[in-house]
Amino acid sequence: MERQGRIIKSISGFYDVIDQQTDELVRTRARGNFRKRGIKPVVGDLVNYENSGDLGYILELLPRRNSLVRPPIANIDQAIVVTSAIEPKFSSNLLDKILVNIEHNGIKPLIFLTKTDLISLTDYQSLKDTLRGYQIADYQIFDDQDSYNHKQLQHLENEFTDKVTVFTGQSGAGKSTLLNHINPDLNIATAEISQTLNRGKHTTRQVSLFELSGGLVADTPGFSSLELIDIDKDELPTLFPEFLKYSPECQFRGCKHVNEPGCMVKEKVNSGVIMQSRYDNYLYFLNEINSYKKRY
Ligand SMILES: Nc1nc2c(ncn2[C@@H]2O[C@H](COP(=O)(O)OP(=O)(O)OP(=O)(O)O)[C@@H](O)[C@H]2O)c(=O)[nH]1
Ligand SMILES: [Mg+2]
Ligand SMILES: [Zn+2]
Known part of the structure; x- marks a missing residue:
């Protein structure tokens, strides 16, 4: 029987699909004809699949609303742009570049400030003023001085319901730390990926979506710089x-x-x-x- 689902994980040729109707997790393979046509299913893809016993088969990929290349992930609703006050130091240039890339992909950005415990109150106040300036762009800002306080996290989590959310931002900004604060059971490794990235290894770390607060969420590997890929001066x-x-x-x-x-x-x-x-x-x-x- 043909069913509909979403790929949440991809591991060596297998795709784990969550069924849209039953919420059941099904391991699948893609039919050979995808490869022939040069189409590769990615995490976030909506698919038609059939479930025949232990292993399901992906029959068709539904059209993507949007997709990112690094990391490969599709159909994203929003991005939490994790932005640190220091280590790495806040840069409005980098933040705006990240925001522009997100907008280019038709994804809604939200800004989350971290590491305010490492700066003076004066520096915090001025950073907060800067971030308030983004409200004119209708961006939601999470800028409490105590980044990981319960109320602010609750507020952020409320945004996840029925959406696909990616955490993005500079390496070391605190994406994985933030996710661990939201749900300690996730137990994501922190503060090590950036070092691997610098050595040029494991740059294509596996991305997967996991269920959190009634939505799907993905951590992504950070970056240290960014290019404005595919954006022309008119756009x-x-x-x-x-x-x-x-x-x-x-x-x-x-x-x-x-x-x-x-x-x-x-x-x-x-x-x-x-x-x-x-x-x-x-x-x-x-x-x-x-x-x-x-x-x-
Ligand atoms: N003092 C302080 N340290 C923080 C805060 N948030 C994160 N850190 C630390 O910053 C380091 C990097 O955090 P990660 O969560 O690994 O950063 P990341 O954004 O996931 O980095 P990549 O995975 O490399 O992209 C870790 O040592 C964290 O403990 C914060 O609000 N305050
Ligand atoms: Mg991380
Ligand atoms: Zn003008």
Whole structure:
């Protein structure tokens, strides 16, 4: 009988599928014709499968809403961008780059601040002010001084229900630590992957989805830098939600908010409604995209 499910784990040619109807976990293999067509099922894929005894067979992959390459995972609703105050030090440039990449994939970002216990109160206050600036982009911010306090974690967990969530961010920011705080039973190894990454080993660590608070959640390996892959200069301004909000009021249709007169985005930057740092990073990324073009 043909059934529908979602791949939550992939191990050496086997795919563990959660049945959409019964919530049962079924081990499957992909039919040979996938490989022939060059399609590889990934974690997060919705599939039609048949369950014949011990082992099921994936018959068909349903169209993907979105997908990430590193790590390979599909159909993601939201990303928790774990951002540390220090070690590694907060960088608005890197944060904005992560956000732009997430927006490019049609995924909703949420920002979670960690390691505030390692900075002074003054530094915390100013970081908090910076992060509050992202509310104009309608990003939800988790910025309590005690990152892992029960109330804030509860608040975060409430967002998981009926969604597929990935934890992403710089290596060492505290993604796995945060997940362990949410559910100590997960017992995810912390503070070791970054070192392996640096040596260039195990960069394709297995990603799997696990059930948490009524949704599916994945930890992912961190990174130390990021490229703006597949984003062109016309798409870039649309990946800043607060720019998108004001661009209909720009004098020119298709305004890129650079040198055009009557630009409402620039006006909102000047009046402090849009953060200067977001705008500066936008110009920086535009430059970067132009320099990729020259390189290739
Ligand atoms: N003081 C302090 N240390 C933290 C906090 N969050 C995480 N750490 C520590 O930071 C180190 C890195 O944390 P991980 O959870 O392994 O970081 P990660 O983001 O999963 O890193 P990768 O898996 O390499 O991407 C660990 O030693 C954690 O104990 C925090 O809020 N405060
Ligand atoms: Mg980790
Ligand atoms: Zn404009």
